[in-house]
Amino acid sequence: MKKKILALSLTLALGLSLTACGGNSAPAASAPAAPAASSAASSAPAETVVLNVAASPTPHAEILEQVKPILAEQGIDLQIHEYGDYVIPNTAVEEGDEDVNYFQHQPYLDQFNAENGTHLVSVAPIHYEPFGIYPCKSASLEELPNGATVAVPNDATNEARALQLLAAQGLIEIDANAGLKATPNDITSNPRNLKFVELEAAMVPQVTTEVDIAAINGNYALQAGFSSAADAIALEDPDSEAAKTFANIIVVKEGNENNPAVLALVEALQSDTVRDYINSTYNNNVLPSF
Structure with a gap:
């Protein structure tokens, strides 16, 4: 009886050993297919990134329109939403309904944060509007x-x-x-x-x-x-301290300053294309700040 039990145990052990070896060999057989899948993924077009921007209609939204084609070439779909006040564009960015806003200067932003407990930060100056x-x-x-x-x-x-x-x-x-x-x-x-x-x-x-x-x-x-x-x-004198203090800025919620799409937006806005557009369109009512 003991001999039969021993023989049965040996048989089961051998069977498990063979099963384990078979399990390890299956992925090895399918491994060559992996590079093909990777190649297919790399050839697929990158997903378009949507960047939502809150802006005053004039001149901010008009300036933003100039960079839509530039950003589209980089896979960024710039969605411009116009607002007629100075409050909602900030609360919308704070709450995540908008990614960026473009309508205000630094002193107003500082005041807004202090009064409302928001966490908004400037990324870059774009233009100045003489008051x-x-x-x-x-x-x-x-x-x-x-x-x-x-x-x-x-x-x-x-x-x-x-x-x-x-x-x-x-x-x-x-x-x-x-x-x-x-x-x-x-x-x-x-x-x-x-x-x-x-x-x-x-x-x-x-x-x-x-x-x-x-x-x-x-x-x-x-x-x-x-x-x-x-x-x-x-x-206001365009060469005055006010021109620097009251430059209109790109604003995001704190933590999003280095978002690649935001940085691409800033680079496009601070381009010669936008500088030329501002100088030729607004007859010194709007001046580049870069």
Whole structure:
């Protein structure tokens, strides 16, 4: 009996040994097929990457349109979504509904992050829009009556920018420590008793029939049909510190700064193609920042 059990055990052991060897030999037989599969995969076209960008209509979306063909050649499908305000483009990037936005300058971005707890960062500057004061009921600064009304943006950085431009024209004086945080409360001298009408930046061009003068962001002035070169009665100096401080930037959520598609977008925007487009299209209303 013991001999039979021993013989049966030997038989089973031999069978298992043969099965194991057979299992190892199967992949070896099919191994030559692997290179063919790899070759087929390498010859397949790369998948298109979609890059969603939130932008103001003018000039941002127009500038972005110029780089769509450049990015398409790299397999990047640039989807441009236009927004008419300065809030949703930031919340959309923060929440992941958009990958990038292009509409704002660094001081506004810093203010927005501080007030909203967002995590947005600048990747690169693209262009600068000279901020201007435009005639409304009054045709010039000299004609401003006592108690004249002045429409200004109500967000902190752009309102400060407007007030500093008015101060540069000698219309008001501002506390030297206020800088880019200046509000009407920081005005130390207002000899003409100017009255400030604070509105969302996009709304300022819409009240030009109701106020004496208006301080308007460059992009909204363009949308309203104003030419900063021809129509503004005061402009920021394009060689000033403001030109550097208020350059419009490409913005992403923190952590996406080195996304290859984002870097490709920046490279395309900072190209000679875009520089030539800006210089030939906007008559100095928009200036390259690269």
